[in-house]
Amino acid sequence: MSVRSEALQWAQRICARTNPEPHQLLEIPADAGMEEAQEAFHKAARILHPDLHRTTLTPEDLEVVTTAYAKVAGAYQEFRSQRMTTTRMRPMHIGPTAAPAPRPIAPPTDGPIPTRTTPIPKSAHVVPETTPSAASSAMSSKALIYYRKAELALRRGDLRGAMLQLKMAIGADPASTFLRSALGEVEAEVAKQLK
Numbered sequence: 001m002s003v004r005s006e007a008l009q010w011a012q013r014i015c016a017r018t019n020p021e022p023h024q025l026l027e028i029p030a031d032a033g034m035e036e037a038q039e040a041f042h043k044a045a046r047i048l049h050p051d052l053h054r055t056t057l058t059p060e061d062l063e064v065v066t067t068a069y070a071k072v073a074g075a076y077q078e079f080r081s082q083r084m085t086t087t088r089m090r091p092m093h094i095g096p097t098a099a100p101a102p103r104p105i106a107p108p109t110d111g112p113i114p115t116r117t118t119p120i121p122k123s124a125h126v127v128p129e130t131t132p133s134a135a136s137s138a139m140s141s142k143a144l145i146y147y148r149k150a151e152l153a154l155r156r157g158d159l160r161g162a163m164l165q166l167k168m169a170i171g172a173d174p175a176s177t178f179l180r181s182a183l184g185e186v187e188a189e190v191a192k193q194l195k
Contacts, residue, residue: 004056007048011061011068022082025075034083041076044069077141143173150182159190 014025023030026040050066057065139147146169153161166183173179 003047004053007053007057007065008061010044010048011065014068014071015064020075022075022079025072026079034080037076037079037083041072044072074141081141081144139169139176139179140173143169143176143179145169146172147179147182150186154186159186159193162186163190 017024021030023032023037026032026037026044028036028040032040048065048069050062050069053062053065146165150162150165150169153159153165163183163186166179166186170176170179170183
């Protein structure tokens with residue numbers, strides 16, 4: 001069987017599936033681990049990536065292969081996000097919080113010059129009271145990446161950076177109410193700091 005006909009058969013088989021689970025698109029068992037999923041995806045990429053067939057397939061056939069490959073790549077990302085465990089930000093506690101006393105900064109010796117004169121308030125580490133794992137599984141994989149970057153920015157105390165990352169996440173997944181709620185709460189924190 002030629003590589004061309006193998007690619008077309010694979011693409012038609014993938015595109016024919018209706019409402020498949022990620023493991024079905026990757027053609028691995030339901031209880032497969034990350035290594036099996038990665039191996040299956042990399043095998044598909046090495047042999048069936050659309051760029052490998054640009055000169056050998058007709059535009060219609062290339063479109064079928066590209067669509068199938070996109071479905072498999074999305075399934076792999078979804079499979080990864082289902083299996084990955086990450087740390088989550090602490091839930092936001094709404095209400096008055098006592099501002100911590102400013103902490104003096106010692107003069108620098110050999111390291112970089114510190115830029116903050118006060119500690120990061122605990123209220124800067126915020127997300128809505130929605131279950132993060134449930135919300136992240138409902139996000140698109142691209143939105144999840146931006147959401148994780150927002151988490152990191154909040155841990156650093158960079159509220160404006162967190163706002164930017166949350167806006168990017170909303171751009172990637174405009175229907176997510178979780179992301180909109182998180183952005184609203186971070187914007188409220190920024191507004192408090194400006195007062």
